[in-house]
Amino acid sequence: MSAEPGERGSDGVLLEVSNLRLAFGGIQALFDVSFDIRRGEIRAIIGPNGAGKTSMLNCINGFYKPQQGTITYKGRAVHQMRSHDAAKNGIARTFQNIALFRSMTALDNIMTGRLLKMRANLLWDALYLGPARREELAHRAFAERIIDFLEIQAVRKIPVGRLPYGLQKRVELGRALAAEPELLLLDEPMGGMNVEEKQDMSRFILDVNQEFGTTIALIEHDMGVVMDISDRVVVLDYGRKIADGTPDQVRTDPAVVEAYLGVDHGPAPAEEKPCISSTPS
Amino acid sequence: MFYREAGEFKTSYAADQAIFPIAQDRIALVVLVLAAYVGVPLIANGYWLDAILIPFLVYSLAALGLNILTGYAGQVSLGTGGFMAVGAFSAYKLAIGFPHLNVVLVIVIAGLIAAAVGIVFGVPSLRIKGFYLAVATLAAQFFLVWLFNRVPWFTNYSSSGVISAPLRAVFGRVYITGAEASSVDKYLFALTTVSLLALAAKNMVRCATGRAWMAIRDMDIAAEIIGIRPLATKLTAFAVSSFYVGVAGALWAFVYTGTVEPLAFDVERSFQILFMIIIGGLGSILGSFLGAAFVVLVPVLLSNAPGFLGLSIRVATVTNLQSIIFGALIVFFLVVEPNGLARLWQVGKEKLRLWPFPY
Ligand SMILES: Nc1ncnc2c1ncn2[C@@H]1O[C@H](COP(=O)(O)OP(=O)(O)O)[C@@H](O)[C@H]1O
Ligand SMILES: [Mg+2]
Numbered sequence: 001m002s003a004e005p006g007e008r009g010s011d012g013v014l015l016e017v018s019n020l021r022l023a024f025g026g027i028q029a030l031f032d033v034s035f036d037i038r039r040g041e042i043r044a045i046i047g048p049n050g051a052g053k054t055s056m057l058n059c060i061n062g063f064y065k066p067q068q069g070t071i072t073y074k075g076r077a078v079h080q081m082r083s084h085d086a087a088k089n090g091i092a093r094t095f096q097n098i099a100l101f102r103s104m105t106a107l108d109n110i111m112t113g114r115l116l117k118m119r120a121n122l123l124w125d126a127l128y129l130g131p132a133r134r135e136e137l138a139h140r141a142f143a144e145r146i147i148d149f150l151e152i153q154a155v156r157k158i159p160v161g162r163l164p165y166g167l168q169k170r171v172e173l174g175r176a177l178a179a180e181p182e183l184l185l186l187d188e189p190m191g192g193m194n195v196e197e198k199q200d201m202s203r204f205i206l207d208v209n210q211e212f213g214t215t216i217a218l219i220e221h222d223m224g225v226v227m228d229i230s231d232r233v234v235v236l237d238y239g240r241k242i243a244d245g246t247p248d249q250v251r252t253d254p255a256v257v258e259a260y261l262g263v264d265h266g267p268a269p270a271e272e273k274p275c276i277s278s279t280p281s
Numbered sequence: 282m283f284y285r286e287a288g289e290f291k292t293s294y295a296a297d298q299a300i301f302p303i304a305q306d307r308i309a310l311v312v313l314v315l316a317a318y319v320g321v322p323l324i325a326n327g328y329w330l331d332a333i334l335i336p337f338l339v340y341s342l343a344a345l346g347l348n349i350l351t352g353y354a355g356q357v358s359l360g361t362g363g364f365m366a367v368g369a370f371s372a373y374k375l376a377i378g379f380p381h382l383n384v385v386l387v388i389v390i391a392g393l394i395a396a397a398v399g400i401v402f403g404v405p406s407l408r409i410k411g412f413y414l415a416v417a418t419l420a421a422q423f424f425l426v427w428l429f430n431r432v433p434w435f436t437n438y439s440s441s442g443v444i445s446a447p448l449r450a451v452f453g454r455v456y457i458t459g460a461e462a463s464s465v466d467k468y469l470f471a472l473t474t475v476s477l478l479a480l481a482a483k484n485m486v487r488c489a490t491g492r493a494w495m496a497i498r499d500m501d502i503a504a505e506i507i508g509i510r511p512l513a514t515k516l517t518a519f520a521v522s523s524f525y526v527g528v529a530g531a532l533w534a535f536v537y538t539g540t541v542e543p544l545a546f547d548v549e550r551s552f553q554i555l556f557m558i559i560i561g562g563l564g565s566i567l568g569s570f571l572g573a574a575f576v577v578l579v580p581v582l583l584s585n586a587p588g589f590l591g592l593s594i595r596v597a598t599v600t601n602l603q604s605i606i607f608g609a610l611i612v613f614f615l616v617v618e619p620n621g622l623a624r625l626w627q628v629g630k631e632k633l634r635l636w637p638f639p640y
Contacts, residue, residue: 087508
């Protein structure tokens with residue numbers, strides 16, 4: 001699905017964030033944060049609630065404008081780009097509090113993910129002839145591949161507002177995948193899920209990464225999942241980066257342990273314990 | 282649920298993407314088209330054509346236009362009357378100014394002018410939403426009617442401010458406007474225009490264009506993040522919607538009433554058409570027609586029903602009764618069934634599929 005496949009974590013840097021600063025009034029959401037995401041890796045962003053993880057993703061895809069610092073994507077400075085430019089540049093995302101088009105069907109939601117790839121204009125659409133029809137059918141075929149991949153065939157014609165939470169998260173992932181992103185930003189894709197649903201979602205994320213070579217930035221609270229599927233982890237706390245490295249390096253880092261013990265979030269290496277995060281902000 | 286869960290029996294996506302995927306629906310549509318084109322002209326008298334069917338078609342088109350903007354793209358508008366006026370007065374000026382221009386072209390160009398005006402008044406929608414957008418479109422409504430009232434050029438300096446549609450034929454002696462036009466010809470012309478535009482609307486809303494509109498309606502922030510341009514998408518909706526409404530205005534002046542003054546398109550008209558799509562169903566092509574039929578037919582029923590029942594009710598009472606019934610229905614639909622009659626129809630069909638089982 002993604003344009004450029006690559007070995008996990010071995011190719012060059014896809015995205016680099018340096019000295020990013022973002023404040024809302026008096027609140028420092030991000031303070032001097034620098035890290036990079038390499039082509040083809042799964043990069044986890046973790047930290048207690050309010051640490052600035054979601055704000056980080058919002059900066060990366062142009063939804064928030066950082067006051068200072070730079071974001072370089074594929075070698076180009078992009079920290080002033082608009083959201084739809086980010087989409088055009090191959091950045092897709094899902095949201096912490098599901099942002100699907102609720103009255104549209106699962107299939108139509110996924111088809112919206114392909115809008116950027118569609119060329120036909122209003123008049124062809126009105127006639128449903130020529131390029132419009134050809135395009136609809138070609139993109140429908142692609143959307144069906146995603147539906148098969150995510151195992152949501154049975155619900156494709158149901159308005160997503162009526163689907164259970166776990167399936168909505170899946171459809172949202174499908175909509176992001178439909179854009180064939182190079183960089184996929186996932187904001188707590190397993191938030192509020194039970195163990196079984198988390199396992200399914202972890203499998204999908206790994207498959208996307210391995211089969212399509214999609215680079216993934218993943219915010220997740222469940223440390224077990226993070227340790228299992230991520231290549232490298234960056235840890236934020238109160239808007240600052242407090243650790244960065246492989247899962248093993250990070251879990252033993254004293255600053256991380258302290259951050260997690262300080263906040264009521266359970267010890268970091270909670271391997272099997274299902275740790276269901278509340279959904280902040 | 283059996284029908285749904287059983288999933289895809291269609292052998293190709295083309296079949297599944299067809300405009301009416303279910304065979305019974307297609308048959309029903311063919312029957313309906315035959316009835317409208319052959320049955321009605323044979324049976325209906327002048328009263329039915331002029332006072333019920335033609336206004337129903339014109340209202341349906343206006344409702345369809347508003348439904349594209351409000352129901353599909355989620356942009357509230359109270360300017361429908363104003364845009365109808367743009368269509369009506371543009372068509373009039375074009376027909377008078379270019380007597381040899383075919384009336385079909387006159388109406389299309391009038392629609393395009395309305396679309397352009399719609400785009401201008403749609404620009405604020407990038408910044409304002411909901412209630413405030415409704416107020417902005419209301420301003421457009423008042424401004425446009427004021428303009429056509431005050432600038433005599435639009436009515437060709439007619440002293441009464443009333444315009445009369447000139448005699449025009451689609452081809453040969455098939456007149457569709459003016460005193461010599463026959464009711465059947467006018468009806469068939471309105472029917473054809475509305476059918477073609479309804480087909481085009483149905484196509485738009487099931488393609489990329491419609492998905493972008495609905496995405497903006499359901500969650501504009503998420504839509505922007507997946508790459509939809511909010512302004513372009515909203516302006517397309519304003520343009521298409523205003524085109525439909527403008528053509529409806531032109532048909533109103535030329536085919537339905539024949540003579541018209543700006544006040545025919547005042548704010549009450551805007552509300553009336555808004556009520557149609559609320560009652561019929563927001564975001565539904567069928568709903569636009571159901572809503573128009575309802576609003577056109579209920580007064581007819583109400584004024585005839587007491588007679589049938591042998592009662593004599595004063596006209597004023599009937600008018601009051603109408604207002605009360607509409608008011609109650611609008612509240613009912615807003616609160617209980619925001620998807621209107623179209624949704625009730627849908628539920629009915631689903632029940633039918635499961636019959637005789639309750640679930
Ligand atoms: N749009 C916003 N307006 C004001 N404050 C915000 C906004 N977005 C985030 N914040 C604040 O920034 C901080 C970081 O929030 P967030 O990035 O959502 O954290 P996380 O995703 O790590 O839980 C919080 O204190 C939050 O209240
Ligand atoms: Mg968050």
